[in-house]
Amino acid sequence: MDTPFKDERKLTYLNAEGADKPLRSPVPESGLKAARRYRLSRIRKLLRDNDCAAALLYDPVNIRYALDCSNMQVWTLHNPMRYALIFAEGPAIMFEFKGCEHLCAGLETIDELRLATTWMFMAAGDQAELRVNRWAAEIADLIREHGAGNNRLACDKLELPGLHVLTGLGLSVIDGTPLTETARSIKSPEEIDLMRWTIRVCEAGMARIYEHSVPGVTERELWAHLHFENARSGGDWLETKLLTCGDHTNPWYAECGDRVCRAGEMISFDTDMIGPYGYCADLSRSWTCGYVPMTPLQRGLYSAALDQINHNMALLRPGLSFTEFNARSWQIPERYQPYRYSLAAHGVGMADEWPVVALHPDFASNHGGWFEEGMVICVESLIAEAGSESIKLETQVLITATGFERLDSFPWETVS
Numbered sequence: 163m164d165t166p167f168k169d170e171r172k173l174t175y176l177n178a179e180g181a182d183k184p185l186r187s188p189v190p191e192s193g194l195k196a197a198r199r200y201r202l203s204r205i206r207k208l209l210r211d212n213d214c215a216a217a218l219l220y221d222p223v224n225i226r227y228a229l230d231c232s233n234m235q236v237w238t239l240h241n242p243m244r245y246a247l248i249f250a251e252g253p254a255i256m257f258e259f260k261g262c263e264h265l266c267a268g269l270e271t272i273d274e275l276r277l278a279t280t281w282m283f284m285a286a287g288d289q290a291e292l293r294v295n296r297w298a299a300e301i302a303d304l305i306r307e308h309g310a311g312n313n314r315l316a317c318d319k320l321e322l323p324g325l326h327v328l329t330g331l332g333l334s335v336i337d338g339t340p341l342t343e344t345a346r347s348i349k350s351p352e353e354i355d356l357m358r359w360t361i362r363v364c365e366a367g368m369a370r371i372y373e374h375s376v377p378g379v380t381e382r383e384l385w386a387h388l389h390f391e392n393a394r395s396g397g398d399w400l401e402t403k404l405l406t407c408g409d410h411t412n413p414w415y416a417e418c419g420d421r422v423c424r425a426g427e428m429i430s431f432d433t434d435m436i437g438p439y440g441y442c443a444d445l446s447r448s449w450t451c452g453y454v455p456m457t458p459l460q461r462g463l464y465s466a467a468l469d470q471i472n473h474n475m476a477l478l479r480p481g482l483s484f485t486e487f488n489a490r491s492w493q494i495p496e497r498y499q500p501y502r503y504s505l506a507a508h509g510v511g512m513a514d515e516w517p518v519v520a521l522h523p524d525f526a527s528n529h530g531g532w533f534e535e536g537m538v539i540c541v542e543s544l545i546a547e548a549g550s551e552s553i554k555l556e557t558q559v560l561i562t563a564t565g566f567e568r569l570d571s572f573p574w575e576t577v578s
Contacts, residue, residue, distance in 0.1 A: 167373055168453035171573040175369035184394040185366060187359050187438060197352035198230050198271050202254065204345040209250035209316065215309030217338050218301065219246045220319040223512050224342045226440045229254060229271040233262050236399050242321065243285065244278050247301065252308030281323065290323070298327035305333060316341050343516040347509055348536035354560060357538065358569060360437030361558060364445060365572045367391035377425040377452050381405050381418035388433060397437035401513070405431035407451060411552040412501060414544055425452035428460060428551040440512045444540045446556030449575050461577045463545045466498065467553040468574055470543040474506055475559055478566040480535040484517065488525045499523055501552065503544035510540050510558060537561045
């Protein structure tokens, strides 16, 4: 590295094993198994609460949550080739596509493994109608066998041909997304341990970004350091490419490109990292390229962003309604409002999750609800004004019995 690491606080987050080695998880197998049992029990509890015989899951994030069975997660997000059928009072059946059955071996969450019937057009072509009918008949037979007379089936993602055939066979198909989102929203202590490890890996990646935040580096080069640390330490993928510098930071949501970072420019990013065990570390930071002291304008924007984070985080406690949170939240000054972020806080688990709490200028259409013990909430800030750079900050917080616990600890910048 040509430029010395300028912040010893951040240096501690680099991989203590050495730059040439991945991080090794300290989470014991017993903790992972306890998390699996809890997650599957949450799905079954919500099925009973909603009077459903079973859940038919196609979303690979939901499948991993319920069964911890992972297979080409990003590819299967848009190719419905595998699915799970989980009964409220019966077996959990995994339908894996041909050649991948071994990926489910040894998982105590799976009671039965079957070969998936794939009817998407890409794979089935002119046989799609034949296959969807065969697929639906198998599902319906299983509901009759294990549903105890209940024909209500919760589905998270289901293309229209499948919906039509299932309903034609007498099943009552309901939207399963509220069920899965609600199940996932309350974490067990073992889940929090898994999430803490993902955050540790993410912060090692953030330290690598900081280490290489020197003049002449491109945005894409910086973003690659987070990919590298996540991939080599057992993580999955990054949901976005939100790292930009200088005038590329405003307006927000530009993704990283070949722009070269110059000394003194702000580098701002949002990790959106799906890491080890499938958990998400959704953290945002901003700092200057080349470790240059912030200008007065940069300091003012950063101070406002940090005030928003700290004020809103301090409000969090179980039982606090989203409406009350909004009323008491940090009120973004008018000059920043045209460049504001759309939300103040959101849930996070194996990805960004329910709930989403809009920023106060946009709160009128927000859904109802309240914070609950066991939720993990990301508190967000995006501060910019006309012609300025954007400051993006975000922290990940566990709602505890008495308030909150911040799960990440990667240092904020010093602005005094």
